[in-house]
Amino acid sequence: MAxxxxxxxxxxxxxxxxxxxxxxxxxxxxxxxxxxxxKVASNENPLGPSPKAVEAMQEALKESHIYPDGGGYKLRxxxxxxxxxxxxxxxxxxxxxxxxxxxCHSFLNPKAELIAAEHAFVVYKLMATLFGAKYVExxxxxxxxxxxxxxxxxxxxxxxxxxxxxxNPTGTLVKQAEIDAFMAKVPDHVVVVFDEAYFEFLHEPLxxxxxxxxGKNVVILRTCSKIHGLAALRxxxxxxxxxxxxxLQKARQPFNANAIAQAGALAALADEEHRLNTRDINDxxxxxxxxxxxxxxxxxxxxxxxxxxxxVGDGDFVFQEMLKRGVIVRAMRGYKLPGWVRISIGTPEQNxxxxxxxxxxxxxxxxx
Ligand SMILES: Cc1ncc(COP(=O)(O)O)c(C=O)c1O
Numbered sequence: 001m002a003x004x005x006x007x008x009x010x011x012x013x014x015x016x017x018x019x020x021x022x023x024x025x026x027x028x029x030x031x032x033x034x035x036x037x038x039k040v041a042s043n044e045n046p047l048g049p050s051p052k053a054v055e056a057m058q059e060a061l062k063e064s065h066i067y068p069d070g071g072g073y074k075l076r077x078x079x080x081x082x083x084x085x086x087x088x089x090x091x092x093x094x095x096x097x098x099x100x101x102x103x104c105h106s107f108l109n110p111k112a113e114l115i116a117a118e119h120a121f122v123v124y125k126l127m128a129t130l131f132g133a134k135y136v137e138x139x140x141x142x143x144x145x146x147x148x149x150x151x152x153x154x155x156x157x158x159x160x161x162x163x164x165x166x167x168n169p170t171g172t173l174v175k176q177a178e179i180d181a182f183m184a185k186v187p188d189h190v191v192v193v194f195d196e197a198y199f200e201f202l203h204e205p206l207x208x209x210x211x212x213x214x215g216k217n218v219v220i221l222r223t224c225s226k227i228h229g230l231a232a233l234r235x236x237x238x239x240x241x242x243x244x245x246x247x248l249q250k251a252r253q254p255f256n257a258n259a260i261a262q263a264g265a266l267a268a269l270a271d272e273e274h275r276l277n278t279r280d281i282n283d284x285x286x287x288x289x290x291x292x293x294x295x296x297x298x299x300x301x302x303x304x305x306x307x308x309x310x311x312v313g314d315g316d317f318v319f320q321e322m323l324k325r326g327v328i329v330r331a332m333r334g335y336k337l338p339g340w341v342r343i344s345i346g347t348p349e350q351n352x353x354x355x356x357x358x359x360x361x362x363x364x365x366x367x368x
Contacts, residue, residue: 010132017126021328032326038353039328040344043168043198043307045229047278047347053230053268060263068259075262078269079237083209089239091248092257096197096223096236100127103219105251106244107159107191108133115153115161117145119170119335121195124162133159143170143301143309147182154190161186164195165206169335169342171198171303176206183211183218191217191244197236198305200227200275201282212241219244224261226306227278228268235261282306285345292355296362307344312358313365315341321361327354 004012020041027034076090083090093099100123108114110132116124117140128135134157138149145163154161166173179194186192194208199222211218223236235257240248268274289308293300300310309332312318318341319331332340343354 010130013129014126017123018334020330021323023328026323026326026328030324030326037326037328038346038350040307040346040350040354041328041330041342042231043226043305043344044231045227045278045306046345046350047229047274047281049229049264050268050271050274052271052274053228053264056267057233057260057264060260063259066259068255068257068262070254070256072257072262075237075257075266075269078266079239082269083239085209085212085239086242088242089212089245091238091240091245091252092262093236093238093252094256094258094261095225095234096195096221096238097123098234098252098256099219099221099236099238099248100124100193100195101130102248102251103160103191103193104128104131104133106247111157112159113155113157115150115158117150117162117164117167119143119167119337120145120162121164121168121197122334140170140172142172143167144172145174147174147178151182151185154187156189158190160191160193162193162195164197165208166198166202166304168197168305169307169309169330169332170301171305171307171309172301173202173204173206173304175204179206179208183216186216188217191219193219193221195221197221197223197226201279201306202304209239212239215241217241217244219248224265224268227275228265228271229274229278230261230264230268233258233261233264235265237265281347282345284348285351288348288351288355289343289345296359298362307342309337309340309342311340312362313339315339317365318358318361321364322354322357325357325360327357329354 023037072092076087079090080087104127108131113134114128115136118137219238219240225231298310315331330342
């Protein structure tokens with residue numbers, strides 16, 4: 001008997017999420033020093049963690065024998081103050097990915113539908129599959145979410161609708177006016193999730209928290225994994241209308257956000273200097289790629305986040321060949337874009353190295 005004859009059918013249907021290739025694994029496979037490898041595959045912060053967060057976490061380590069505050073009082077209070085909402089509007093997650101899962105636990109079943117854009121963050125599809133729900137994919141011309149199309153796709157059975165803004169892996173943004181027009185059309189039985197993992201990289205104002213304040217069925221997801229540089233800690237948060245937040249609180253494990261991560265996040269969210277330095281270096285990196293990719297005749301999608309997705313013709317080939325040269329990018333086959341790769345913005349030195357290696361690999365591709 002095969003395991004899937006008796007395991008949960010929805011789990012058997014899953015294609016496991018492919019993470020960016022780890023540096024240590026690459027170093028082992030290539031037999032080279034991990035220090036020489038550049039990983040630009042997971043949209044991490046090239047400046048590292050907020051130093052203030054590191055200090056706070058070192059202090060918190062001394063209390064590692066005590067269970068965390070399961071209610072996350074200090075961190076949720078700080079987030080509530082920062083966002084001008086009440087603590088009851090805030091939920092913590094083991095990464096914002098966990099809150100995506102909690103949303104699916106809370107709102108999906110095999111009769112329900114989840115709507116997302118065609119090239120949206122892939123975890124939404126994985127989670128819809130895991131809960132046996134119908135995944136409704138709305139085309140996104142030019143890789144930009146079509147909010148009108150998404151509103152038109154809503155049915156009686158729709159429970160969740162995800163807008164990743166900026167979106168991963170495309171880096172595209174939907175603007176405030178479109179969001180406002182869209183929200184006016186959404187019925188109450190649909191929870192709209194604004195996944196804003198890359199929000200802090202934006203320069204344009206974007207206000208989705210106002211929908212929470214208006215009591216609409218919305219959740220805004222943010223993470224400490226990106227601009228705050230705490231990806232290893234697994235800490236993210238959601239700002240939701242109180243009725244939605246209360247359901248999510250029921251669905252979570254008692255100590256889902258660990259104490260070290262809570263302490264780090266608290267310090268990181270207050271570290272304006274690190275946030276602005278990271279955004280500056282990211283702006284420089286985006287400008288670098290916008291100037292250099294056209295010289296290599298590589299089409300790219302204008303990005304509002306900390307990565308750029310570009311059409312290199314054969315994404316798997318470019319990924320493999322760059323890997324051999326110690327640079328880890330992300331191939332986009334999993335997003336039905338086999339010609340593309342996604343490159344995270346690094347430090348200026350890393351960006352130069354990535355471009356050099358990319359240039360070398362493209363020459364190899366053209367001579368093959
Ligand atoms: C759009 C988007 N949402 C959510 C996440 C999950 O982030 P985390 O679980 O690290 O908070 C990511 C990570 O890459 C992302 O790109």
